[in-house]
Amino acid sequence: MTDASDPPRSDQPASPQTRREAGEARRAAETPDTGPALQSHLRAARSELEGHVAQARADFEEANERIKERTGRDLIVAILIGLAIGLVLLGSLLFVKWAFVPFALAAALLALFEFSRALIASGRRVDLIPQLIAGAVVVLSAFFVDSWLHWVLLFVALAFVVVWRLVGQMASHDGRAYGLVLGDVLIATFLQLYVAFLGSLTLVLLSKDGGEWWVLSFIIVAVAVDTGAYAAGITMGRHPMAPRISPKKTWEGFAGAAAAAILAGVLVGLFMLGLEWWMGAVFGILILATATVGDLGESMIKRDLGIKDMSSWLPGHGGVLDRLDSILLSVVAALTLYYLFTPMVAS
Numbered sequence: 001m002t003d004a005s006d007p008p009r010s011d012q013p014a015s016p017q018t019r020r021e022a023g024e025a026r027r028a029a030e031t032p033d034t035g036p037a038l039q040s041h042l043r044a045a046r047s048e049l050e051g052h053v054a055q056a057r058a059d060f061e062e063a064n065e066r067i068k069e070r071t072g073r074d075l076i077v078a079i080l081i082g083l084a085i086g087l088v089l090l091g092s093l094l095f096v097k098w099a100f101v102p103f104a105l106a107a108a109l110l111a112l113f114e115f116s117r118a119l120i121a122s123g124r125r126v127d128l129i130p131q132l133i134a135g136a137v138v139v140l141s142a143f144f145v146d147s148w149l150h151w152v153l154l155f156v157a158l159a160f161v162v163v164w165r166l167v168g169q170m171a172s173h174d175g176r177a178y179g180l181v182l183g184d185v186l187i188a189t190f191l192q193l194y195v196a197f198l199g200s201l202t203l204v205l206l207s208k209d210g211g212e213w214w215v216l217s218f219i220i221v222a223v224a225v226d227t228g229a230y231a232a233g234i235t236m237g238r239h240p241m242a243p244r245i246s247p248k249k250t251w252e253g254f255a256g257a258a259a260a261a262i263l264a265g266v267l268v269g270l271f272m273l274g275l276e277w278w279m280g281a282v283f284g285i286l287i288l289a290t291a292t293v294g295d296l297g298e299s300m301i302k303r304d305l306g307i308k309d310m311s312s313w314l315p316g317h318g319g320v321l322d323r324l325d326s327i328l329l330s331v332v333a334a335l336t337l338y339y340l341f342t343p344m345v346a347s
Contacts, residue, residue: 081314085323086223088103089103089216089219090216093212093215093216094212094216097206097211097212098143100203100206100212100215101140101143101203101206104139104199104202104203104206105136105139105140107199107320107324108135108139108195108196108199108200109132109135109136109139110313110320111195111199111310111319111320111321111324112131112132112135112191112195112196113128113132114310114311114313114319114320114321115191115195115310115321116128116131116191117311118302118305118307118310118311119187119191119305121305122305122306124183124184124187125165125168125169125176125180125184126184126187126188126191127161127164127165127168127188130160130161130164131161131188131191131192133160134157134158134160134161134192134196135157135191135192135195135196137153137156137157138150138153138154138157138192138196138197138200139196139199139200139203140203141153141154141200142200142201142202142203142204142207143203143204143206143207147204150200150204154192154197154200157192157196158189158192158193161188161189161191161192162185162188162189164188165184165185165188166181166185169181169184194328195321195324195328198328198329198331198332199324199328199331201331201332201335202215202327202331204335205218205331205334205335205338208338210273211338213272213273214273214334214338215334216268216272217268217269217272217273217283217334218283218287218327218330218331218333218334219327220264220268221261221264221265221268221283221284221287221288221291221330222287222291222326222327222330224257224260224261224263224264225257225260225261225287225288225291225292225326226257226291226295226326227260228253228256228257228258228259228260228261229249229253229254229256229257229260230253231256232250232252232253232255232256232257232259233248233249233250233252233253233256236250236252236256237250237252237253238250238252239251239252241253241254242296242299244303245296245299245300245303246295246296246299246303249295249296249299254292257288257291257292258285258288261284261285261287261288261291262281262284262285262288263284264284265280265281265282265283265284265285265287266280266281266284267280268280268283269281269283269284273341274345275341275345276345279337279341279344279345282337283334283337283341286333286336286337287330287333287334289333290326290329290330290332290333291326291327291329291330292326293329294325294326294327294328294329294330295325295326297325297329298321298322298325299325309322310322
């Protein structure tokens with residue numbers, strides 16, 4: 001007999017439970033313990049990735065600060081605002097033609113408002129509400145009435161703001177000098193002609209057959225001018241173009257703007273307007289000229305007023321008029337080329 005305290009004999013078969021436990025123990029002994037090593041490797045890879053991301057972010061922020069120091073603009077914010085405006089512009093022109101009308105009206109009235117505020121801050125007498133009323137009439141009449149009535153309403157708007165200013169001056173009894181009063185009257189008419197009337201020509205072009213494509217095309221070329229000038233000026237700008245008017249504009253930037261304008265003009269001419277390539281090149285060159293003059297003209301006005309931007313409503317860009325300066329004058333070139341090229345293409 002075998003005592004209960006004696007160990008089991010080797011010739012006795014092990015139980016299934018005992019065999020399973022032995023197999024698990026053997027596999028555990030044969031398999032290396034990779035858990036901690038794998039976790040350590042993953043942590044190292046994650047730490048390395050976070051380091052690369054942080055370095056890339058630091059490099060980008062440093063480059064953005066250098067650009068901001070040189071141009072006074074926040075590049076990231078400017079790009080985001082520009083994309084948002086571009087999406088609204090594309091949506092209003094490509095899907096429903098008349099949807100661009102409130103977009104153009106809002107831009108014109110905001111530009112009138114901020115320009116008037118800047119003039120008032122400089123000591124000029126500007127009647128804000130009459131300016132906005134007259135501007136709305138001029139802009140809306142360009143799309144909804146006949147062209148001859150649009151011109152009539154323009155003269156009515158000019159007379160309205162002039163008479164309002166003169167009556168307001170007589171009612172004030174403040175002994176304002178004659179030269180200052182005359183300057184106030186000229187400024188009242190200039191606001192309507194520069195912002196409201198030039199803005200209304202965009203809607204005149206829009207009202208034509210296929211006008212939405214012409215509006216989109218000249219805006220694309222004007223934006224290409226700004227972008228080309230900005231990129232070339234930042235990377236290669238050395239020689240000031242007009243230091244007394246706009247010290248940060250360079251001839252290298254103008255060369256970049258010219259290249260971008262001609263390329264954009266040819267592309268939109270061929271694929272959006274159905275023009276010959278040379279017509280597109282002429283389109284780009286004329287928009288380049290008017291956009292540059294418009295930009296420099298507004299810079300001269302701001303320098304005379306002693307301000308950097310018309311307002312701070314568009315972060316990274318300045319004010320609404322700061323974005324419209326190259327567009328307002330360019331619509332004159334676009335409308336002229338529409339009347340010139342459309343009959344040539346149709347024939």
